[in-house]
Structures are given as C-alpha cells and as structure tokens.
Amino acid sequence: MITVIGTGTGTGPSGLSGRAAAALADAALVVGARRHLDAAPLPPAARRVVLGPLAPALDAVAAHRESGDGPVVVLASGDPGFFGITRALAERFGADALEVHPSSPSVAVAFARLGLSWDDAVVVSAHGRDPRTAVNVCRAHPKTAVLTGPGAGPAELGAALHRAGAERVLVVASALGTGEESVERLTPAEAAERHWPPQVSVVLCLDPRRPAESGARRVAGPAGSPSAPAGWALPEEAFEHRDSMVTKYEVRALALARLGPRTGDLVWDVGAGSGSVAVECARLGAAAVAVERTADGAERVRANAAAHGVDVQVVHGAAPEALEDLPDPDAVFVGGGGAGLPGIVTACARRARRCVVVTLAALDRVPAVRGALAAQGLRTDGVLLQSSRLAPLPGDVTRLAAGNPVFVLWGTVPESSPGASPEPGPGASPGPGPGASPGPSSAEGADH
Known part of the structure; x- marks a missing residue:
C-alpha cells in the first residue's frame, strides 16, 4: 500500500488524522518535496526521496515495493x-494500491480567505505546463484560479494580462496554512513588477466588471455564457451591426465548427465588423481578440461583447500591421475582403497554432487565399455555402428566400x-493546452 498524505494548507504534520499519522510513523520510504520532508515527523530509519523530476521518484517507489522493504508514504x-x-x-501502480488522505485544496483555502465561493470558478494548472493556457483562461473567464509553477507565476501571469489590456484583479496567495501566509490583491501591472518567492500557492484572477452569479447552484464550474451557452450561431439580430x-x-x-474555440484557446477575429465571431468564441470559453480598422466598428464590437457578458480584447487598427504585437493565436477567423486579403491571410497563417478560417464572397479571390494558406504549410479545404431561409408571404404562406453565396x-x-493542437468542436472540454506536459513534474505541482 502507498499512503498519499496531503499537507501544507492548514493541516500541517501536527494536524494529520490518526490514520495518516500512523502511516507516516510506520513508513520505510517517504517521498516528497524538500519542504514537506523537512516539516514532517519522519521515522529516524525511514529512507527519504526528494521529489524533483517525477519519473525517478516513481521508479524508486517501484523498486522499494518490489524489494518488500516496508510501507511507502508520499507527501504532497x-x-x-x-x-x-x-x-x-x-x-x-493502480488506484487499489493507494490510500489517500487529502488536506484542503489551496484553491479552496485561497477563496475562503476572501470570503468567496469557488463553485463557479475555472481552475487551471500552470505547473509544468505551457502558461499561455492559463493566461487565456484568465482572459476569458471572470473568476479563475491558477496553480503556479516555475516560469508561470504571478509576475509572468500579470505581465501577459497587462500586455493584453485585461482589467483584472490578481490575488496572490502564498504559504497558505503557515505562519508566513500572505494574501495580496494587485493589478496585473503590479504583479508583473514584483519578484515572487517560491512559496506562492495559487493566484486568483478576478474580473471586477462581471459580478459573481447569485442564487443556488446545482453544477460546479463557470456559469452561463462563458462556458456552456444554450445555443451558438446566434441570429444576426443578437448583434449590433451596420448595413447588415x-x-x-x-x-x-x-466557421465556429472549424475554429473549434475552447477554454484555454486564443482566437483572433480579423476584420471583425460587428465582432459576432469573436463574441461567440468567447461565449464558448476561448479568449478572443477582435481586430477592426474602423473606430465605429471597434466600438460596436465592445458593445456586442458587453451585451453578451463576455470579455473581448478590441484592437483598433488595420491588419496585418495590427497583428504584430498580439500573442500567437490557436485559431484565426478572417472576414471581409479587399485586395490586401492574401497578405492578411499569410500573416495569420504564419502564426496560427491550429487553423485559419476565411470567408469571402468574391470568386476571384479564392485561388489567392487558398494559395496563401497552402504556402504556409496548412492543409486547405473549403465549401461554397448557399442557404435559403423561410420567409413569410401574404396569405399565411411561406417561401424560401435565397441568401448570397459565401465561400x-x-x-x-x-x-x-x-505547436499544432487537435481540432475540437465548439464547447469542447479543455485539455492541458498546446505544448503542455501530461502532468506535474513533481508533487510540488499537486494542488500546489
């Protein structure tokens, strides 16, 4: 049997349950981070394995069990x-080989310190993983908890959010459950300028412009439109727009089916117009950037995002120049046309991690757009989409009204x-994120 003991968030070694304390007292091998090993009352004869990379520690546990030298305890x-x-x-080793004694999750403790519920929060781990996923989740959702790691702490998170112009409050919780506990509220810019110690437990990212959901909840997780909209491909009437x-x-x-927006993704909507695509991507959980060259169009995008309760970063400028300072996207939607369309598509295709979707009405520009996509190594495909909607006629009858064909x-x-990542459907569950490792590199990444 391998006994796994959670500690460090209010239930230190002296506060272990009777069974956990007894298991630790009988341990022949104890595995854990150095700070856990130093704080625990280990048996004098127990062998210690300090967790660094996870694989060698697992190998040491396997060898110890094969030798039959006694019980194993893992501190996390x-x-x-x-x-x-x-x-x-x-x-x-199999779930049947484990006996787990958890402590309070650091996320629960951090929210408790603020007097906030967390059943509507998104929790994302940046420990041993690509931090861009955590950044995108913070941009898309109003209440996020980030489990930090080396190179993905409050400074890096704050810097990325500040560059994106995201209006957030960061709550940095350090050394939870110890005499050195600290819970600080900062702006992203303030967090970016600080040097943070390794004792940071979790960073909460809150959007003060979007109030918390009120009333009783039945299912944990982010509520309402940001993660699970009741419908998508909304009618045009759901958006403020100019001249159709x-x-x-x-x-x-x-377009949404091909973009596959999901929690942790970043999607560009280039030539946004009303911003309908950006707003829908945000409703499906992705971070969204809308690039629009006209000032009134940019304001219209902001109004539509606010009307649907999502956060869309609006960049007022003309592509491709306006794209240069943006972080690389997972997916890009390009709408509109113009003689410069192939150059815009080329700029987007160079940086997209998963796909680029382009809509256009002009037949003459189809070869150039396909060529621009293919020239950057993308696999190309497409359809001519032509639909007819039901339309009423006098006398309580209905006809079919054909819309303009669109490529x-x-x-x-x-x-x-x-950097390629799978192409999910809208609303797909978040994975570990492009470039992420399959799990934490050590028990330090466990509920950190």
Whole structure:
C-alpha cells in the first residue's frame, strides 16, 4: 500500500488524522518535496526521496515495493487528487494500491480567505505546463484560479494580462496554512513588477466588471455564457451591426465548427465588423481578440461583447500591421475582403497554432487565399455555402428566400507541425493546452 498524505494548507504534520499519522510513523520510504520532508515527523530509519523530476521518484517507489522493504508514504500539497500526484501514482501502480488522505485544496483555502465561493470558478494548472493556457483562461473567464509553477507565476501571469489590456484583479496567495501566509490583491501591472518567492500557492484572477452569479447552484464550474451557452450561431439580430455587415449565422456555424474555440484557446477575429465571431468564441470559453480598422466598428464590437457578458480584447487598427504585437493565436477567423486579403491571410497563417478560417464572397479571390494558406504549410479545404431561409408571404404562406453565396475556406496546421493542437468542436472540454506536459513534474505541482 502507498499512503498519499496531503499537507501544507492548514493541516500541517501536527494536524494529520490518526490514520495518516500512523502511516507516516510506520513508513520505510517517504517521498516528497524538500519542504514537506523537512516539516514532517519522519521515522529516524525511514529512507527519504526528494521529489524533483517525477519519473525517478516513481521508479524508486517501484523498486522499494518490489524489494518488500516496508510501507511507502508520499507527501504532497493540499489535495493530492486535485491536479496532483495521485493521478501519476494510480497510472503507475493502480488506484487499489493507494490510500489517500487529502488536506484542503489551496484553491479552496485561497477563496475562503476572501470570503468567496469557488463553485463557479475555472481552475487551471500552470505547473509544468505551457502558461499561455492559463493566461487565456484568465482572459476569458471572470473568476479563475491558477496553480503556479516555475516560469508561470504571478509576475509572468500579470505581465501577459497587462500586455493584453485585461482589467483584472490578481490575488496572490502564498504559504497558505503557515505562519508566513500572505494574501495580496494587485493589478496585473503590479504583479508583473514584483519578484515572487517560491512559496506562492495559487493566484486568483478576478474580473471586477462581471459580478459573481447569485442564487443556488446545482453544477460546479463557470456559469452561463462563458462556458456552456444554450445555443451558438446566434441570429444576426443578437448583434449590433451596420448595413447588415455581420457574418450570417449559417456561415458563422460552419466557421465556429472549424475554429473549434475552447477554454484555454486564443482566437483572433480579423476584420471583425460587428465582432459576432469573436463574441461567440468567447461565449464558448476561448479568449478572443477582435481586430477592426474602423473606430465605429471597434466600438460596436465592445458593445456586442458587453451585451453578451463576455470579455473581448478590441484592437483598433488595420491588419496585418495590427497583428504584430498580439500573442500567437490557436485559431484565426478572417472576414471581409479587399485586395490586401492574401497578405492578411499569410500573416495569420504564419502564426496560427491550429487553423485559419476565411470567408469571402468574391470568386476571384479564392485561388489567392487558398494559395496563401497552402504556402504556409496548412492543409486547405473549403465549401461554397448557399442557404435559403423561410420567409413569410401574404396569405399565411411561406417561401424560401435565397441568401448570397459565401465561400468558406480553411487551412489546418498538420498535427506533426510544432505547436499544432487537435481540432475540437465548439464547447469542447479543455485539455492541458498546446505544448503542455501530461502532468506535474513533481508533487510540488499537486494542488500546489
């Protein structure tokens, strides 16, 4: 049996349950981060393995069990089953070989210090993973908790949010459950300028402009439109627009299916117009940037985002120049046309991690757009989309009213390409994020 003991968030070694304390007293091998080992009352004869990379520690546990030299105890932070070492141990040794004694998750403790509920929060781990996923989740959702790690702490998170112009409050919780506990509120810019110690437990990212949901909840997780909209490909009437300059819902439905926006993604909407695509991507959980060259169009995008309760970063400028300072996107939607369209598509295709979707009405520009996508190594495909909607006629009868045909072209980054990520459908569950490692590199990443 491998006993896994969570500690460090209010239930230190002296506060262990009777069974956990007894298991630790009988341990022949104790595995854990150095700070956990130093704080725990280890048996004098117990062998210690300090966690660094996870694989050697698991190998040491396996060898010890094969030798039959005695019980094994693994010390971890908080709840080892929450983004923690329990998963890796169960995969290696089987769940039946584990006895887990969790402590309070650091996320729960951090929210408790603020007097806030967290059943409507998104929790994302940046420990041993690509931090861009955590940044995008913070941009898209009003209440996020980030489990930090080396190179993905409050400074890096604050700097990325500040560059994006995200109006957020960061709450940095350090050394939770110890005499050195600290809970600080800062702006992203203030967090970026600080040097943070390794004792940071979790960073909460809150959007003060979007109030918390009120009333009783039945299902944990982010509520309402940011993660699980009741519908998508909304009618044009759901958006403020000028002279019907809005992507029609039939076209938007196919574009969203190809973009695959999900929690942790960043999507560009280039030539945004009304921003309908950006807003819908944000409703499906992605961070969204709308690039619009006209001032009134940019204001219209902001109004539509506010009307639907989502946060869309609006960049007032002309592509491709306006794209230069933006972080690389997972997916890009390009609407509109013009002689400069192939150059814009080229700039987007160079930086997209998953796909680029382009809609256009002019047949003459289809070859150039396909060529621009293919020239950057993307696999190209497309359809001519032509639909007819039901329309009433006098006498309580109905006719079919044909809409203008629209070309929908897309290019997909081959899966073998660096930075490529799978193409999910709208609302897909978040994975670990492009470039993420499959799990924490040590128990330090367990509910950190």
